[in-house]
Amino acid sequence: MKKKADVVVIGGGITGTAVLAALARYDLECVLVEREPDISMGTTKANSAVLHAGFDAPTGSMKAKMNARGNEMYHELADEFGLDIKWTGSYVCASDDEGVKTLEELKARGEANGVKGLEIIAGDKVRDKEPNLSKDIKAALWAPTAGICWPFGMAIAFAENAIANGAEVVRECEATGIRVEDGKVTAVETTQGDIETRFVVDAAGVYADAVAAMAGDKSFTINPRKGEYILFDKTAKDSLVSSVVFPVPTKTSKGILVCATTHGNVFIGPNAQDDCGREDVSVTPAGMDEIIAGAKRLVPNIPMGASITEFAGLRAVSSTGDFILGESDAADGLLLAAGIQSPGLTSAPAIAEYLTDIIVKKTGAKERTNYVKGHKAAPVFREASDEEKAALIAKDARYGRVICRCETITEGEIVEAIHGLCGATTVDGVKRRTRAGMGRCQGGFCGPRVIEILSRELGKRVPEIRKDGVKSYMYYDKSYDGGDAK
Amino acid sequence: MTEKKIYDIVIIGGGPGGLSAAKSAAENGAKSILVLERDREVGGILQQCVHNGFGLHHFKEELTGPGYAQKCYDLVKDRLEVEIMTDTMVLHIRESEGTKVVTAVNPKNGLMNVEGKTVILTMGCRERTRGAIRIPGYRPAGVYTAGAAQRMVNMEGYLPGHKIVILGSGDIGLIMARRMSLEGCKVEAVLEICPFSNGLTRNIVQCLNDYDIPLYLSHTITGIKGKDRVEGVTVSKVDDKMRPIAGTEFDIDCDTILLSVGLIPENELSRELGVAIHPRTNGPVVDQHRETSMDGVFAAGNVVHVHDLVDFVSDEAEIAGKFAAIKANGEAQPAKKDIAVNPGDGVNTCVPQHIRLADGADESVRLFMRARSPERKVTLHITDANGDVMKKPLPIVKPSEMIAVDIPAAKVKALAGDVTVSIEGGK
Ligand SMILES: Cc1cc2nc3c(=O)[nH]c(=O)nc-3n(C[C@H](O)[C@H](O)[C@H](O)COP(=O)(O)OP(=O)(O)OC[C@H]3O[C@@H](n4cnc5c(N)ncnc54)[C@H](O)[C@@H]3O)c2cc1C
Ligand SMILES: Cc1cc2nc3c(=O)[nH]c(=O)nc-3n(C[C@H](O)[C@H](O)[C@H](O)COP(=O)(O)OP(=O)(O)OC[C@H]3O[C@@H](n4cnc5c(N)ncnc54)[C@H](O)[C@@H]3O)c2cc1C
Numbered sequence: 001m002k003k004k005a006d007v008v009v010i011g012g013g014i015t016g017t018a019v020l021a022a023l024a025r026y027d028l029e030c031v032l033v034e035r036e037p038d039i040s041m042g043t044t045k046a047n048s049a050v051l052h053a054g055f056d057a058p059t060g061s062m063k064a065k066m067n068a069r070g071n072e073m074y075h076e077l078a079d080e081f082g083l084d085i086k087w088t089g090s091y092v093c094a095s096d097d098e099g100v101k102t103l104e105e106l107k108a109r110g111e112a113n114g115v116k117g118l119e120i121i122a123g124d125k126v127r128d129k130e131p132n133l134s135k136d137i138k139a140a141l142w143a144p145t146a147g148i149c150w151p152f153g154m155a156i157a158f159a160e161n162a163i164a165n166g167a168e169v170v171r172e173c174e175a176t177g178i179r180v181e182d183g184k185v186t187a188v189e190t191t192q193g194d195i196e197t198r199f200v201v202d203a204a205g206v207y208a209d210a211v212a213a214m215a216g217d218k219s220f221t222i223n224p225r226k227g228e229y230i231l232f233d234k235t236a237k238d239s240l241v242s243s244v245v246f247p248v249p250t251k252t253s254k255g256i257l258v259c260a261t262t263h264g265n266v267f268i269g270p271n272a273q274d275d276c277g278r279e280d281v282s283v284t285p286a287g288m289d290e291i292i293a294g295a296k297r298l299v300p301n302i303p304m305g306a307s308i309t310e311f312a313g314l315r316a317v318s319s320t321g322d323f324i325l326g327e328s329d330a331a332d333g334l335l336l337a338a339g340i341q342s343p344g345l346t347s348a349p350a351i352a353e354y355l356t357d358i359i360v361k362k363t364g365a366k367e368r369t370n371y372v373k374g375h376k377a378a379p380v381f382r383e384a385s386d387e388e389k390a391a392l393i394a395k396d397a398r399y400g401r402v403i404c405r406c407e408t409i410t411e412g413e414i415v416e417a418i419h420g421l422c423g424a425t426t427v428d429g430v431k432r433r434t435r436a437g438m439g440r441c442q443g444g445f446c447g448p449r450v451i452e453i454l455s456r457e458l459g460k461r462v463p464e465i466r467k468d469g470v471k472s473y474m475y476y477d478k479s480y481d482g483g484d485a486k
Numbered sequence: 487m488t489e490k491k492i493y494d495i496v497i498i499g500g501g502p503g504g505l506s507a508a509k510s511a512a513e514n515g516a517k518s519i520l521v522l523e524r525d526r527e528v529g530g531i532l533q534q535c536v537h538n539g540f541g542l543h544h545f546k547e548e549l550t551g552p553g554y555a556q557k558c559y560d561l562v563k564d565r566l567e568v569e570i571m572t573d574t575m576v577l578h579i580r581e582s583e584g585t586k587v588v589t590a591v592n593p594k595n596g597l598m599n600v601e602g603k604t605v606i607l608t609m610g611c612r613e614r615t616r617g618a619i620r621i622p623g624y625r626p627a628g629v630y631t632a633g634a635a636q637r638m639v640n641m642e643g644y645l646p647g648h649k650i651v652i653l654g655s656g657d658i659g660l661i662m663a664r665r666m667s668l669e670g671c672k673v674e675a676v677l678e679i680c681p682f683s684n685g686l687t688r689n690i691v692q693c694l695n696d697y698d699i700p701l702y703l704s705h706t707i708t709g710i711k712g713k714d715r716v717e718g719v720t721v722s723k724v725d726d727k728m729r730p731i732a733g734t735e736f737d738i739d740c741d742t743i744l745l746s747v748g749l750i751p752e753n754e755l756s757r758e759l760g761v762a763i764h765p766r767t768n769g770p771v772v773d774q775h776r777e778t779s780m781d782g783v784f785a786a787g788n789v790v791h792v793h794d795l796v797d798f799v800s801d802e803a804e805i806a807g808k809f810a811a812i813k814a815n816g817e818a819q820p821a822k823k824d825i826a827v828n829p830g831d832g833v834n835t836c837v838p839q840h841i842r843l844a845d846g847a848d849e850s851v852r853l854f855m856r857a858r859s860p861e862r863k864v865t866l867h868i869t870d871a872n873g874d875v876m877k878k879p880l881p882i883v884k885p886s887e888m889i890a891v892d893i894p895a896a897k898v899k900a901l902a903g904d905v906t907v908s909i910e911g912g913k
Binding site: 230231235279281282283284285287288305307308309310311386389390393394397398399400401402405406408440441442443444445447448452462463466467468469470471472473474475476477478 | 613634638
């Protein structure tokens with residue numbers, strides 16, 4: 001790990017990685033530290049993955065500005081970074097007169113926020129597009145610029161682009177302190193040693209207040225708000241939706257949606273549960289009942305037999321209610337990206353641009369002359385044409401061995417994911433990069449084989465291979481002495 | 487270029503189903519049979535079932551799982567009609583001008599299309615997972631399907647953990663309770679949401695009772711603790727609608743949860759091909775020859791309906807192999823009569839779902855059924871439009887144990903209208 005840098009980014013979610021990629025365009029030494037074994041393991045791995053059009057946030061708020069700019073930027077970045085994005089558009093559906101009034105308000109707000117193409121359409125026209133929607137829906141706000149994305153892939157693309165441009169991503173490295181001398185940031189202390197630096201970007205998600213406090217900034221707090229989800233098998237998509245369908249929003253959230261994913265699955269959720277812990281990503285029976293009931297108001301017949309997994313994510317709700325962006329008043333050199341709840345994914349490139357501008361102005365950094373543009377997505381066997389498939393196998397026979405049967409993921413793709421610039425070291429890391437284990441059998445079949453490949457490629461023993469978190473070991477040697485067992 | 491080869495039969499899956507079908511097809515006159523298997527070796531799920539108790543019905547001797555698989559393999563490996571390709575995944579099957587085109591891939595031959603006059607689907611089944619049954623709680627390491635853990639323990643030589651709770655009393659869960667005990671681990675409990683066990687009685691006795699492992703009926707997991715690795719479970723009693731009863735919760739410390747909560751026939755290929763799937767069995771609708779709704783497409787084994795005994799898989803696959811051979815040789819007689827077989831009172835599933843008879847057909851038909859609930863001293867009653875076909879007293883029936891009954895050829899010939907199979911005299 002570098003001992004000296006110009007900027008240290010704390011947190012490897014979408015915010016931290018987008019900031020790193022934006023900084024990497026300039027002649028700056030950058031390090032990102034992430035406490036988990038992989039990037040994208042915080043909120044970035046459990047959310048609705050919608051690139052919002054931008055009509056929700058109050059006009060003039062940071063959320064509104066960043067959302068509109070972020071959405072616009074993704075339309076360009078998608079190609080450059082090989083991002084998995086589908087511009088499906090979104091509907092907000094109203095079932096009563098009051099709801100229809102709210103749609104008018106949302107439309108007006110969206111227009112004030114600069115969102116283009118908003119239109120209120122009649123219930124029947126919505127059902128022409130999404131035939132499984134409830135007959136009770138009277139009208140919907142259609143937002144053509146909304147889309148869906150693959151958040152982990154985006155974070156990985158940003159991180160790998162930054163690494164290609166000389167940045168460093170250090171995983172299993174927790175920031176434990178920020179040194180401030182004469183009111184100026186001088187170093188970040190981590191579990192892997194200190195890094196001298198002039199700038200720190202706090203992109204620590206639900207821990208952003210704790211990180212800011214390390215530099216003496218106690219001006220805000222983060223109160224996590226949990227959202228739970230149920231994901232469905234691809235076979236269920238014909239009885240659900242092919243775009244993003246919201247109900248009319250409430251005060252605390254955009255409501256429980258029914259939403260397609262970029263790979264043809266559909267999920268329902270999230271609910272909104274306050275006062276949970278910062279680590280509480282458990283799913284609850286009450287939460288599942290709530291999201292099923294909520295989703296049924298949009299799509300009356302939910303094929304519950306086709307559910308394949310449940311998960312929960314934490315919104316980093318700040319005490320100000322808005323994103324907290326820019327220079328901290330407490331320490332010169334501390335830049336905040338805090339309170340990044342929804343629309344955080346959508347806003348990430350805009351937030352990155354905003355913070356990078358500040359650092360570039362303060363340092364006078366120049367654009368890199370040897371800047372490596374974009375990111376090349378790894379080959380996806382399943383999506384390749386027959387000729388491309390044959391060529392892949394001819395180049396590397398391991399593309400001819402299917403490991404994950406549900407998603408048709410080959411050994412070649414898994415090996416590639418392990419040896420990427422920010423490669424996978426865990427079973428879930430392989431899953432986030434390739435989808436192996438994300439299908440209907442949830443790794444029941446390929447799990448042991450993925451472990452075997454990780455072990456071989458990383459030169460580690462099977463008992464050293466982890467599922468996801470730092471201590472998530474999966475299998476043990478048989479030398480167990482029996483203990484208190486019979 | 488050599489002339490394009492069209493196999494008589496392409497068999498998808500080299501488990502006991504696929505191998506038994508190949509053997510019987512060869513014996514019944516098929517000249518070219520190709521078995522495609524995605525694993526490194528044939529044998530299917532049996533490779534990891536190192537315990538014994540296999541083969542008593544079919545081979546009249548007691549074998550281990552790998553022993554049974556070996557026997558199936560030995561019966562075909564030297565037959566010139568049978569070609570086996572392992573490490574080969576079938577990706578698609580489609581119908582094209584009367585032949586079946588099977589797209590498969592392996593590291594050696596790359597992507598290939600092979601053609602068959604007929605195909606036999608023997609893809610087996612997969613295990614139901616945590617997500618499918620929606621267990622609340624965290625998502626740490628340490629939650630495995632029993633079959634995945636079985637593979638790690640028996641084939642790769644590692645343990646999934648040391649203090650185990652098993653959810654579901656299906657046979658794989660029971661077998662794994664014993665296996666983990668033999669490996670020196672402590673199995674804290676087996677939890678079953680139904681008021682009865684879903685495993686074979688012999689497995690309850692030999693795998694739980696003999697090791698003092700408690701079985702909690704009408705109980706389920708309502709919470710999983712531990713963020714990185716399982717640290718324990720919360721267990722609740724359930725009411726007669728299988729809903730957790732508030733106030734009955736208790737915790738069990740454990741580092742591992744094994745799930746044995748059901749098997750799902752693996753029919754993605756069948757669906758894509760266009761074969762009709764039965765909503766209750768989740769497998770193809772078949773007739774007594776194991777021909778599906780599509781001409782020349784046969785299916786057998788766990789892909790049709792989940793079997794508890796591999797012996798019945800072989801029996802069924804031999805039927806499929808025989809009639810696929812007859813079809814490939816152009817000797818199949820057109821069916822003139824199509825009789826639906828419907829599950830009646832007390833019966834959950836019944837296979838085959840159709841009996842299709844050619845003129846002058848003279849064949850007995852074996853029906854496989856699963857009861858809805860455990861009952862004692864009941865009567866299996868088969869009726870058709872004219873009333874009684876046959877009755878058979880059964881001392882005991884359980885949903886976990888498949889019931890097999892033969893309708894003799896004379897009675898098959900006389901069947902009039904659709905057939906209903908019921909279990910009478912239960913509670
Ligand atoms: C239920 C739900 C639905 C959502 N839906 C959408 C949506 O549809 N569209 C949208 O645009 N947004 C959505 N969001 C918001 C979006 O997911 C988040 O805004 C975004 O993922 C936040 O990314 P982040 O990088 O700021 O935080 P995170 O992804 O949480 O990353 C923070 C990282 O910092 C690390 N970290 C913390 N402390 C330290 C430390 N001391 N040292 C080192 N590393 C540390 C963590 O391990 C973590 O990896 C949703 C959020 C939720 C919860
Ligand atoms: C985990 C488990 C444990 C069991 N334990 C017992 C027991 O103790 N005693 C007992 O009597 N019975 C047991 N059974 C039941 C019995 O073993 C099965 O009924 C029998 O193995 C089923 O045979 P099959 O050929 O239908 O399926 P399988 O044995 O599952 O074989 C199917 C084969 O098809 C292959 N395949 C699937 N899809 C493709 C594809 N697309 N391309 C290529 N190949 C493919 C698979 O790799 C597999 O080898 C168990 C079943 C399971 C699942």
